[in-house]
Amino acid sequence: MLLCDIGNTSLHFYDLQNDYKESVEQFDPASIEEEVYYICVHPKLKKRLYELPNWHNLEEKVDRSRYYDTMGIDRIMACEAIKNGVIVDAGSAITVDVMQNGIFQGGFIYPGARAFEQAFASISDVLAYELPNKIDLSHLPKNTPEALAYGFLSGLVKEINSYDLDIVLTGGDATLLQRHIPKSKVDRLLLFKGMLSVLGKI
Amino acid sequence: MLLCDIGNTSLHFYDLQNDYKESVEQFDPASIEEEVYYICVHPKLKKRLYELPNWHNLEEKVDRSRYYDTMGIDRIMACEAIKNGVIVDAGSAITVDVMQNGIFQGGFIYPGARAFEQAFASISDVLAYELPNKIDLSHLPKNTPEALAYGFLSGLVKEINSYDLDIVLTGGDATLLQRHIPKSKVDRLLLFKGMLSVLGKI
Incomplete structure (x- = not known):
């Protein structure tokens, strides 16, 4: 059995031992017989x-009424993995969702680092910077690249820390965020845990 | 005497009694004799x-060493108006600067509402929404437009509130922000006050 989380650019596979990624552009799903x-x-x-009989859409097995209509299935699967906590999926968008006693409390969406850089560049050429990876949020910046990175991270970190719940980070930028949220844990297989939970295997 | 704050799209004039705007595209600065x-x-x-002898650049009269090299002159002028406080200029970008005892403590830059909308739309078509003007930040959203507006505002508001100083809002989206920061005050003439301060008239 294989689990697969398909985003806009890649297929993330997990065979319950190892995980690996394939490009949406290049991968032929008919090449898999499992x-x-x-x-x-x-x-x-x-x-x-839908045309391939060995590919089973787990979205059909989720009770969507526990969430909201237009909520992304990736967010829902991450929530299915956690009974109590703040779930942060930091990818092209950063989604933040809160679960309490297994009940979805709501969540919000924030642009990821690349989208933030593009937003700054679209405002003015003088704000067109690659966001620095290292930024100290303990004091206010006095230069432009750090002023942009602080803008990207500081309020978001305060918001994530405000719920007084365990914090789980997943997605490509999870480790970047963890630098500023030391009490959080990173779980890059979180969505697969949600998928296994939906499958009744956990 | 006229004061004028020139942005990327408009000239904002103030004659010490009334203020008005002209479009950068259509306005001829040589038409003014004052x-x-x-x-x-x-x-x-x-x-x-620089070719017009009756137009005087106040940037030359500011002690830039009190700020940082690439800091926008509009941010500096707003800071010159405030001795102690958090200064939020909410336009195409939202700049947040802190002054204590007349000394610049640092600041950060955040995308404005339009840039945030574009950032979301660039990530996925399903995030292409106009941000709703009214959003309740007291609980987590359970629909997409509010999830985006909450992402835009909630962390920013927590950040602005975190300094335990008076908060002054200016710029086109000042009133939008004030709804969520009731203890702040809006001063749409703040930059002109900074300019007058630099001119030694206050």
Whole structure:
């Protein structure tokens, strides 16, 4: 059995021992003969997968009424993995969701680092910087690149810390965020845990 | 005497009684015969104004060593108006600067509402929304437009409130922010006050 989390650019596979990624552009899902349980936010690929009998869409097994109509299936799967906590999925967008006693409390969406850089560059050429990876949030910056990185991170970190719950980070920028939220833990397989939970295997 | 704050799209004039705006595209600065004291972040117009003897660039009268090299002159002028406080200029970018005992403590830059909308739309079509004007930050959202507006505002508001200082808001989106920071005050003439302070008139 394979689990697969399909985003806009890559397929993230997990065989319950190892995980690996394939590019949406180059990967042919018909090349897999095993049973695959997946979630997918890529509209074209989603259509294609319905034609393949060994690919099973886990979205159909989720009780969506516990969340809200337009909530992304990736956010829902991450929530399914956690009974109590703040779940931060830091990718092209950063989603922050809160679960209490297994009940979804709501959540919000924030642009990821690349989208933030583009937003700054679209305002003015003088704000067109790559955000520095290292930034000290303990004092206010006195130069432009740090003023942008502080803007990106400081309020977000305060918001995430404000719920007095355990914090789980996942997604490509999870480790970047963890530098500023030391009491959090990173779990890059979180969505797969949610998928296993939905499958009744945990 | 006229004061003028020139941004990327408009000239904001103040004659010490009334203020009004002109479009950068359509306005001819040579049409004014009065003495004008101005700041300007528009590179082309800045060059043009150096040729007009009655237009005086106040940037030359500021002690820039009290700030940092690449800091925008508009931010500096707002800081010059305040001895103690958090200064929020909410325009195409939102700048947040802190002054204590007349000394610049640092500041940060955040995308304005339009840039945030563009950032979300650039991530995915499903995030392409106009941010709702009214959003309740007292609980986590359970729908997409509010999840985006909450992401835009909630951390920013927590950050601005974290300094335990008076808060002054200026710029086009000042009133939008004030809804969520009731203890703040809006001063749309703040930059002109800084300019007058630099001119030694206050």
